[in-house]
Amino acid sequence: MPQNTQIESCPPPKATPIDASRIGLPSAQGLYHPKNEHDACGVGFVAHIKGKKSHAIIQQGLKILENLDHRGAVGADKLMGDGAGILIQIPDTLYRDELSQQGIILPPPGEYGVAMVFLPKETASRLACEQELERSVRAEGQVVLGWRNVPVDVDMPMSPAVRACEPVIRQLFIGRGDDV
Structure with missing residues (x-):
């Protein structure tokens, strides 16, 4: 030019x-x-x-x-x-109670984040995605705290086209790294 x-x-x-x-x-x-x-x-x-x-x-x-x-x-x-949908504050008490049942102790509020992740239904692809997300979190100097399966209403009326491609919804809990 x-x-x-x-x-x-x-x-x-x-x-x-x-x-x-x-x-x-x-x-x-x-x-x-x-x-x-x-x-x-x-x-x-x-x-x-x-x-x-x-x-x-x-x-x-x-x-x-x-x-x-x-x-x-x-x-x-x-x-x-x-x-x-709507985005609300992190429901710390709910997450703290549920994750403690998995043996995961969350840091204080404000010291962790939650990623809402839509994953493939197929197991191998889903695991590969989860592993890549965890690798990326660690590469950024953050801490992988654990995962939570998001409850869904499987009885909700849904289009067959949507049900066929409905993702697995999980939450990845990420702790603040030392450098943040």
Whole structure:
């Protein structure tokens, strides 16, 4: 490419200013500013600004999820969805109790992470994937603490096409390495 050639790009779209008071948005406060409001069909976010835990937050997240049907969270086949879900804080007490039954003692909260892993049904492929994940974790200086099988509702109505390729869902628990 010649040195004097310029690559032109499209200018970014101009956002229309929002009159927050006119549409019922709160005024700017703390980390919130109404100028950041925009459409994001298919995405919902609920949190307590100070990190307070609350079951109401989960209920609100589930309500958002229910309201996503319009964006394609389900297809023409009502038994076939896109796997939309909610992300919540690590349920430390649950994991601590379940993993202790396997003889795994978790470090304090904040000192470990959990990887949600979708694995092949076929045993040899699944084991190869698990071994590679563990190798990668160790190569990054982190600690493999153990695995947990994620309970699934096998009696849930499901499209045969989905059931045929349903993955094995496991969680890999990763401890903080010394250098982190």
